[in-house]
Amino acid sequence: MSDIWINLLIPACLLASYPPMLLTARFWPKHQSPRLLKWVHLGGWGLVLLQIGAMGTWRLSLRGQWLDMLPFGLAWLAAGSYFALRRRQMGWAGKFYFGGWFAYPAALVGAYLLDRIFFVLVSIPIILFIPDQELYSGPQCAIRSGSGGFLAPPRLDLVTPFGPLLEKHRGFVQRNEANLAAIKTISAAQVLTTPASDTTAVMLIGPTGRRHILYFLSSH
Structure with a gap:
C-alpha cells in the first residue's frame, strides 16, 4: 500500500468513530434514560482498569485480541x-470529560497531519489496544508479534488459553533471535515444556514438515 493511501486511511479510520456516536445520540430511545450511556462508559472503563491489573499481575487478558479491545x-x-x-x-466538568472523549478522534487526526511523533504520543491509549500481527493461532497456543515498549526491539509473544474466556501471556523471544526464516510459514505449533518452567519451548512446524524450536522467556 502506498504512503498516499496510508495517509488517507488512518484519518478516515479515526473519523469513522463519529457516525456510531452521532447515530446513537440521534436515535436514542426517548423512554430510555441517557444515564445508561454514562454507566456503560464507566463500566467499560472499569473493565479496562481490571484488564490492566490482570495483565500486569498475572499476565492474563481476554481471549482473542478483538475481545480484549471491546471494553x-x-x-x-x-x-x-x-x-x-x-x-x-x-x-x-462533564463537558470537559465527556467532550474530551468525543473530540479525541479529531484531535488524533490533527496530530497525525501536523506531526507524526506527537501523534504517537497522544495515541498511546489506542496503540495499547491495537491487535498485534498473529503469526500463528491454534488450539494449544498463539504466536504474535509484539514489543516490550516504544524503544524496545521487536519480539514474538507466546499466548496460551486459560479457561474459556481468558488467555495467558507465557513468554517472549526477541524477533532477531527467532530465526523464523528457517521455516518461513508456521503451519502448526506444539508447546513442549510445562507451565512451571521459566522457559517455554515451542516446536514450530512448517508447511513442508520442517521443524524449528523456539524458547520463550517467561514474562513474569
Whole structure:
C-alpha cells in the first residue's frame, strides 16, 4: 500500500468513530434514560482498569485480541454518544470529560497531519489496544508479534488459553533471535515444556514438515 493511501486511511479510520456516536445520540430511545450511556462508559472503563491489573499481575487478558479491545471501545463509544446527547445539560466538568472523549478522534487526526511523533504520543491509549500481527493461532497456543515498549526491539509473544474466556501471556523471544526464516510459514505449533518452567519451548512446524524450536522467556 502506498504512503498516499496510508495517509488517507488512518484519518478516515479515526473519523469513522463519529457516525456510531452521532447515530446513537440521534436515535436514542426517548423512554430510555441517557444515564445508561454514562454507566456503560464507566463500566467499560472499569473493565479496562481490571484488564490492566490482570495483565500486569498475572499476565492474563481476554481471549482473542478483538475481545480484549471491546471494553475500551464500548467506553469510548458510550462517552462520545453521551456527550452528543446531553452536552447542553452538562456542567463544565462533564463537558470537559465527556467532550474530551468525543473530540479525541479529531484531535488524533490533527496530530497525525501536523506531526507524526506527537501523534504517537497522544495515541498511546489506542496503540495499547491495537491487535498485534498473529503469526500463528491454534488450539494449544498463539504466536504474535509484539514489543516490550516504544524503544524496545521487536519480539514474538507466546499466548496460551486459560479457561474459556481468558488467555495467558507465557513468554517472549526477541524477533532477531527467532530465526523464523528457517521455516518461513508456521503451519502448526506444539508447546513442549510445562507451565512451571521459566522457559517455554515451542516446536514450530512448517508447511513442508520442517521443524524449528523456539524458547520463550517467561514474562513474569
